[in-house]
Amino acid sequence: MSIIFSRQCEYALQAVTYLARTKEGEKTSIRELARILRIPHHFLAKILQRLTRKGFLISAKGPTGGFALSMPAKDITLFHIVDAIDGLAFANSCVLGFQECSGKHPCAVHDQWGEIRDALYGMLVSRNVAQMGAAMKKPEYEAAGN
Amino acid sequence: MSIIFSRQCEYALQAVTYLARTKEGEKTSIRELARILRIPHHFLAKILQRLTRKGFLISAKGPTGGFALSMPAKDITLFHIVDAIDGLAFANSCVLGFQECSGKHPCAVHDQWGEIRDALYGMLVSRNVAQMGAAMKKPEYEAAGN
DNA sequence: TTTATATCAGACTCTTTTGTCTTAGATTAA
DNA sequence: TTAATCTAAGACAAAAGAGTCTGATATAAA
Numbered sequence: 001m002s003i004i005f006s007r008q009c010e011y012a013l014q015a016v017t018y019l020a021r022t023k024e025g026e027k028t029s030i031r032e033l034a035r036i037l038r039i040p041h042h043f044l045a046k047i048l049q050r051l052t053r054k055g056f057l058i059s060a061k062g063p064t065g066g067f068a069l070s071m072p073a074k075d076i077t078l079f080h081i082v083d084a085i086d087g088l089a090f091a092n093s094c095v096l097g098f099q100e101c102s103g104k105h106p107c108a109v110h111d112q113w114g115e116i117r118d119a120l121y122g123m124l125v126s127r128n129v130a131q132m133g134a135a136m137k138k139p140e141y142e143a144a145g146n
Numbered sequence: 147m148s149i150i151f152s153r154q155c156e157y158a159l160q161a162v163t164y165l166a167r168t169k170e171g172e173k174t175s176i177r178e179l180a181r182i183l184r185i186p187h188h189f190l191a192k193i194l195q196r197l198t199r200k201g202f203l204i205s206a207k208g209p210t211g212g213f214a215l216s217m218p219a220k221d222i223t224l225f226h227i228v229d230a231i232d233g234l235a236f237a238n239s240c241v242l243g244f245q246e247c248s249g250k251h252p253c254a255v256h257d258q259w260g261e262i263r264d265a266l267y268g269m270l271v272s273r274n275v276a277q278m279g280a281a282m283k284k285p286e287y288e289a290a291g292n
Numbered sequence: 293t294t295t296a297t298a299t300c301a302g303a304c305t306c307t308t309t310t311g312t313c314t315t316a317g318a319t320t321a322a
Numbered sequence: 323t324t325a326a327t328c329t330a331a332g333a334c335a336a337a338a339g340a341g342t343c344t345g346a347t348a349t350a351a352a
Contacts, residue, residue, distance in 0.1 A: 003236045004150055007310070010243030017254075029328065038245075040311055049330070062319025063327045078242075078255070090149045096224075097156025099184075108163075108281035109224070112269045116262055123258045135254035153340065175298070189341050195300070208349025211298045 020073035020133030027066035073130035155231040166219035166279030173212035219276035
């Protein structure tokens with residue numbers, strides 16, 4: 001079950017995180033990504049194509065082809081990926097679903113949720129993909145993965 | 147688009163909030179709730195039945211029948227309702243979807259998300275339905291609703 | 293007792309999300 | 323040039339969430 005982000009978005013974040021760990025100029029095939037991250041092959045393909053069209057990845061066809069980040073990993077934040085895949089609806093709507101809820105008509109948790117939402121926003125903006133990749137490089141993860 | 151809670155859960159919270167505003171012992175029909183809260187009649191019925199089976203509401207058939215809270219509104223927290231409808235998956239899983247993510251194998255936002263999740267948890271536990279109802283009683287809402 | 297009004301319950305449809313399958317087209321290497 | 327390997331793209335299927343419809347049953351009031 002997804003919490004805040006769609007599964008597509010989670011997969012996108014995981015894939016980009018993995019790509020941040022590869023060497024400069026090195027391409028990774030969908031097949032390899034799908035196998036290692038345990039993501040359905042063709043589903044992942046669509047997600048990567050979407051990220052490519054948005055400008056975060058570059059792709060190359062044929063043997064030795066694959067995907068790679070189009071810019072330094074430190075320049076891509078989690079916010080960029082979430083925005084590209086899920087959009088930013090989470091930042092604007094009432095967590096309890098009250099349509100009338102707003103600054104003028106706050107629900108009973110409006111202010112508390114506002115703080116939480118800001119913290120979430122800050123988390124997404126402050127973390128870049130290079131940091132994500134570094135966290136995944138810890139030895140424990142090498143064992144847990146593949 | 148729902149953010150964290152399913153639409154069912156949002157509807158449940160809205161319905162219980164409304165019931166908290168009614169007089170002690172007064173019953174409200176699904177028809178009235180559905181009309182005022184703009185929730186599909188039969189969909190709301192299922193949600194209320196679920197809350198009844200969980201023990202938060204009491205129901206009565208026939209004319210003058212309807213639903214009411216089974217206990218004082220101040221004894222029902224948002225947490226109770228969310229647990230009854232959506233469950234507590236949000237409290238345990240990695241926000242980025244990494245299966246290996248845990249205290250021993252934290253992802254790059256594990257700690258930050260942990261704080262946000264705790265704040266969310268605290269919000270749900272600290273707010274009860276009586277407070278929700280009171281917030282909705284503000285004059286602005288009377289105008290916005292109906 | 294009859295009628296109107298409720299809840300109760302389950303089958304059904306619609307939509308969105310997730311995942312699968314197939315074909316086409318590009319590119320590299322033999 | 324041919325074969326192998328990859329992305330590109332769209333149709334299709336499965337699953338889950340959301341919402342609808344119908345009939346049964348209970349109950350209060352006329």
